[in-house]
Amino acid sequence: MAVPAAGRPRIQIVLLFAALALSIPAAFMADPAGSGPDPTEAGIDWSGVENVEARGLARWIMDRKPDLLIVDARSAADYEAYHIPRAINVSAADSATIRLDEGVTMVICGSDSRSAIALCKALERRGESRAIVLRGGMRAWIDDVLFPNLTVLTGADAGNKEAISRMSLYFGGTPKTGELRRGSGGGRYIREGC
Amino acid sequence: MASFPLNAAGEGIVGALCAFLAGSAFGFFLERGGLGNATKLSGQFYLRDFTVFRVMFTAIVTAMLGLFWFSKLGLLDLSALYVNPTYLLPQLVAGAIFGIGFVTGGLCPGTSCVAIATGSLDGLSLLAGIMAGIFIFAETFERFYGFLYSTALGNVTIPKVLGLPHGLVLLAVTLIAIAAFIGAGRLERSGRFSRERR
Numbered sequence: 421m422a423v424p425a426a427g428r429p430r431i432q433i434v435l436l437f438a439a440l441a442l443s444i445p446a447a448f449m450a451d452p453a454g455s456g457p458d459p460t461e462a463g464i465d466w467s468g469v470e471n472v473e474a475r476g477l478a479r480w481i482m483d484r485k486p487d488l489l490i491v492d493a494r495s496a497a498d499y500e501a502y503h504i505p506r507a508i509n510v511s512a513a514d515s516a517t518i519r520l521d522e523g524v525t526m527v528i529c530g531s532d533s534r535s536a537i538a539l540c541k542a543l544e545r546r547g548e549s550r551a552i553v554l555r556g557g558m559r560a561w562i563d564d565v566l567f568p569n570l571t572v573l574t575g576a577d578a579g580n581k582e583a584i585s586r587m588s589l590y591f592g593g594t595p596k597t598g599e600l601r602r603g604s605g606g607g608r609y610i611r612e613g614c
Numbered sequence: 615m616a617s618f619p620l621n622a623a624g625e626g627i628v629g630a631l632c633a634f635l636a637g638s639a640f641g642f643f644l645e646r647g648g649l650g651n652a653t654k655l656s657g658q659f660y661l662r663d664f665t666v667f668r669v670m671f672t673a674i675v676t677a678m679l680g681l682f683w684f685s686k687l688g689l690l691d692l693s694a695l696y697v698n699p700t701y702l703l704p705q706l707v708a709g710a711i712f713g714i715g716f717v718t719g720g721l722c723p724g725t726s727c728v729a730i731a732t733g734s735l736d737g738l739s740l741l742a743g744i745m746a747g748i749f750i751f752a753e754t755f756e757r758f759y760g761f762l763y764s765t766a767l768g769n770v771t772i773p774k775v776l777g778l779p780h781g782l783v784l785l786a787v788t789l790i791a792i793a794a795f796i797g798a799g800r801l802e803r804s805g806r807f808s809r810e811r812r
Binding site: 435436439440442443444445446447448449450451452569571 | 672685686763773784792
């Protein structure tokens with residue numbers, strides 16, 4: 421597209437100023453939600469909130485940890501679509517009915533950390549302070565337990581690929597190994613464990 | 615505020631319709647931009663014609679601005695966007711292969727389809743080559759998959775690598791694009807690399 425020597429087409433000038441008008445204010449604004457590795461986790465104050473990582477919870481379930489109660493605080497529709505094994509669905513409204521017996525470990529699972537923390541705080545206000553929040557919520561469960569990407573693990577996880585892979589298969593997930601898989605691959609959601 | 619249903623756009627009849635509309639619009643604007651012409655495209659590599667550069671850089675800036683502002687306005691959930699993970703070495707090699715194919719044939723996969731739509735035999739022969747390449751790659755995939763998934767860096771983005779806010783990167787890319795457009799225009803007008811001169 422040759423630019424006429426007599427001058428640039430007006431549309432180019434308009435587009436140039438439009439791009440500048442949109443990008444200059446953007447430079448002074450905060451990052452958009454969802455642009456980080458896990459946007460829902462940004463800025464959360466975890467002080468005073470007991471929490472467990474998704475793989476930690478998975479380990480508890482695999483080890484049949486006694487008196488483990490997993491409360492899924494998402495909507496009934498989300499719960500029906502998929503939920504962590506052994507989880508029960510309790511809406512925010514119904515959470516007032518939760519009364520824990522001695523020795524019970526209650527893990528609250530939301531779609532992300534924030535919703536679970538909100539329920540956890542509400543329970544605390546009623547004097548029930550033994551709730552543990554699933555860090556990262558269902559997003560973390562899906563990414564870290566069901567479909568972990570084994571090709572991008574770092575730190576201690578990098579040396580633990582086999583266990584993470586087994587965990588994924590146990591819960592009916594598929595580890596992303598980067599390896600060729602033959603066959604129908606139809607067992608994606610078939611649990612090998614509970 | 616409800617955001618654009620990205621997940622629905624990838625599934626079933628709605629997904630197929632979205633793909634058809636996006637693909638048609640993509641092809642139409644490529645053709646209208648002159649990117650169905652192999653001579654014009656290869657002119658980019660000889661620094662004679664910067665149309666490809668302008669179209670691609672404009673698309674990048676438009677997409678960046680669109681994603682940023684639609685996300686800010688609550689119309690788009692950025693976390694639902696798939697970020698292709700980076701496998702550094704394989705992608706460098708793939709980029710080099712793509713570049714060699716592009717400069718040799720004068721068309722890339724998308725523009726070869728556009729060229730076919732306008733009745734170009736160049737495009738047809740390129741597409742035949744692409745299909746042959748896909749077939750050979752699929753049949754020899756097992757030999758390469760160790761390499762294909764090597765040097766994994768995860769979902770890398772420029773703001774994450776540079777540790778800068780998204781908005782600042784957006785402004786920097788826009789300024790670079792504007793400077794590059796001006797530079798490309800001057801180079802074209804100077805005729806330094808034109809066929810006549812050579």
